[in-house]
Amino acid sequence: MTREPTIGVLAVQGNFQEHMATLRRLNVRAVEVRKPEELEGIDALVIPGGESTAIGRLIRRYGLEEAIRRFTGPVLGTCAGMILLDRDHLGLVDVAVERNAYGRQVWSFEADLDLVEGGEPLRGVFIRAPRVTEAGPGVEVLAEHDGTPVLLRDGRFLVASFHPELTDDTRVHAKLLELVREEGLVRA
Amino acid sequence: MAELGTMRVKSGLAEMLKGGVIMDVTTADQARIAEESGAVAVMALERVPADIRAEGGVARMADPEKIQEIQEAVTIPVMAKARIGHFVEAQVLEALEVDYIDESEVLTPADEEHHIDKWKFRVPFVCGCRDLGEGLRRIGEGAAMIRTKGEAGTGDIVNAVRHMRAVFGTIKRLGCVDEDELYTEAKNLRAPLDLVRWVAENGRLPVVTFTAGGIATPADAALCMQLGADGVFVGSGIYKSDDPAARAKAIVEATTHFQDPGILARVSSGIGDPMRGLSAAAIAPEELLEARGW
Numbered sequence: 001m002t003r004e005p006t007i008g009v010l011a012v013q014g015n016f017q018e019h020m021a022t023l024r025r026l027n028v029r030a031v032e033v034r035k036p037e038e039l040e041g042i043d044a045l046v047i048p049g050g051e052s053t054a055i056g057r058l059i060r061r062y063g064l065e066e067a068i069r070r071f072t073g074p075v076l077g078t079c080a081g082m083i084l085l086d087r088d089h090l091g092l093v094d095v096a097v098e099r100n101a102y103g104r105q106v107w108s109f110e111a112d113l114d115l116v117e118g119g120e121p122l123r124g125v126f127i128r129a130p131r132v133t134e135a136g137p138g139v140e141v142l143a144e145h146d147g148t149p150v151l152l153r154d155g156r157f158l159v160a161s162f163h164p165e166l167t168d169d170t171r172v173h174a175k176l177l178e179l180v181r182e183e184g185l186v187r188a
Numbered sequence: 189m190a191e192l193g194t195m196r197v198k199s200g201l202a203e204m205l206k207g208g209v210i211m212d213v214t215t216a217d218q219a220r221i222a223e224e225s226g227a228v229a230v231m232a233l234e235r236v237p238a239d240i241r242a243e244g245g246v247a248r249m250a251d252p253e254k255i256q257e258i259q260e261a262v263t264i265p266v267m268a269k270a271r272i273g274h275f276v277e278a279q280v281l282e283a284l285e286v287d288y289i290d291e292s293e294v295l296t297p298a299d300e301e302h303h304i305d306k307w308k309f310r311v312p313f314v315c316g317c318r319d320l321g322e323g324l325r326r327i328g329e330g331a332a333m334i335r336t337k338g339e340a341g342t343g344d345i346v347n348a349v350r351h352m353r354a355v356f357g358t359i360k361r362l363g364c365v366d367e368d369e370l371y372t373e374a375k376n377l378r379a380p381l382d383l384v385r386w387v388a389e390n391g392r393l394p395v396v397t398f399t400a401g402g403i404a405t406p407a408d409a410a411l412c413m414q415l416g417a418d419g420v421f422v423g424s425g426i427y428k429s430d431d432p433a434a435r436a437k438a439i440v441e442a443t444t445h446f447q448d449p450g451i452l453a454r455v456s457s458g459i460g461d462p463m464r465g466l467s468a469a470a471i472a473p474e475e476l477l478e479a480r481g482w
Binding site for chain 1: 192197
C-alpha cells in the first residue's frame with residue numbers, strides 16, 4: 001500500500017509552524033497535535049522547539065504525556081523536543097541532556113555541522129540550546145559540534161539540539177520520513 | 189566557525205516563544221509563579237504598568253540586582269525593558285545577559301525622536317507598534333520581534349484589538365495592491381520600501397508578532413490569538429486580579445487552546461475576579477502610554 005504519510009506536530013507551544021512548513025516542502029501531510037486523540041492515525045510525530053518547561057506542563061495537564069509514551073511511530077525532537085524525550089523527562093531516548101548549556105541568548109549561535117554520513121555541511125541554529133552530556137550504547141551519533149553530539153538516533157527516535165526547521169535544509173526531516181518508511185517495511 | 193547574534197538567532201528565540209505567554213514580573217517570587225504557571229518567558233520591570241499609571245513619576249529600567257535575582261530564580265528566558273532611545277540602559281541589560289530587551293513605551297521615553305539602533309547589539313529587541321508603518325520602522329532599526337500595542341495597565345482590550353486590526357488589516361491590503369503602488373504605500377506608511385515589499389509578497393511581518401496591553405482574562409488572550417497574534421504579553425491583568433496564580437495558569441491554557449471554546453469556558457471558571465480595570469476611552473489622549481514611539 002502506498003499512501004503519503006501523515007506527520008503530527010505537537011502544537012501546544014513553540015515553533016510548530018516552521019516544522020509544518022518544512023514537512024509540506026517534503027510533500028507530506030502535516031497536522032497539528034494538541035490533544036491525545038490527535039495522535040491517532042499519524043505515522044510520525046515531531047516535538048518542536050519552544051520552552052521545554054511550558055510544553056512539559058501543558059502536555060501533562062492535557063494527558064499528552066501518556067499518549068506520547070504509548071505512541072509507537074518514529075519521533076523527531078528538536079531542542080525543547082529533545083529535552084522532553086530524554087532520560088529525565090519522558091525517558092524515551094537514552095541520553096542525558098543539560099538545559100541551556102551553551103548559556104543565555106547572547107551566546108546563541110549558528111555553525112556548519114559535519115554529518116557523520118558525509119555530504120554538504122548542515123547549518124545548525126542553536127538557540128539557548130541544550131547539550132547532550134551522555135548517550136547510551138544504543139545511540140548513534142549523526143552529527144557533532146565541537147566534539148559534542150548534536151544530532152542523534154536512538155531506534156525510532158531522532159533528536160537534535162539545534163533547529164533544522166529554521167533553515168531551508170530539509171535533510172533532518174527527510175531522515176524522519178526514512179524512519180517512517182523503514183517502520184512501514186517492518187510492519188509489512 | 190560559530191556566528192553569534194545573527195538575525196536568524198535573534199528572531200529564532202522569538203520563534204520558540206510562539207503560542208506562549210510572556211509575563212511581567214518585578215520580583216524573583218513573581219518570576220517563580222510565572223514559570224510555575226507555564227509562562228514561556230518573564231519580563232523584568234520596575235513596576236507593573238497599572239502601578240506606573242497610578243503612582244506616576246519617571247519609569248526606568250529595573251534595578252540590575254533585581255534582574256539578576258530573577259535570572260537566578262528561573263530557567264525560562266528573562267527579558268527586561270529599556271526606555272525608548274535609552275541605548276545605555278540597553279548596554280547595561282546586554283551586559284547582564286538578559287535574553288531580550290523590550291524598548292518600551294511603558295517606561296518614560298529618553299529620546300523624543302530616535303529609537304535605539306538595535307543592529308549594534310547582540311541581544312535581540314522587541315518593540316511595540318500601533319500600525320504597520322511603526323512596526324516596520326522598528327524592524328528597520330533592527331527589532332527581531334514585534335508586539336502590537338494596547339493600552340498597558342488598563343485591563344481594557346479595546347486598544348490592543350484596534351492595533352492588531354490596523355497591522356493585520358494593512359498587511360492584507362498590501363497583498364492586493366499593484367507592485368508599482370508600493371512606493372507610495374511605503375511613503376504613506378513611513379516605512380522602508382524593501383520591508384513593505386517583503387510584507388506585500390509574504391502576507392505577514394518578517395518577525396514574530398505578539399500582542400500586549402490590556403489583556404485581563406483567558407478570553408482576552410484567545411481573542412488576540414484568533415485575531416492573528418503569535419502569543420501574548422500579560423502583566424497587570426494577572427497581578428491586579430483576585431488570584432494571580434490561577435489566572436496566570438488559565439491565560440496560558442487559553443493561549444494554547446485559543447480555538448477551543450469548550451476549553452476556554454472551563455479554564456475561565458473559578459479563577460476569581462479579574463482586575464477592575466480602567467476604560468481606555470476615559471484616559472486623556474496625552475496620558476496614553478501607547479502614543480509614545482515615533
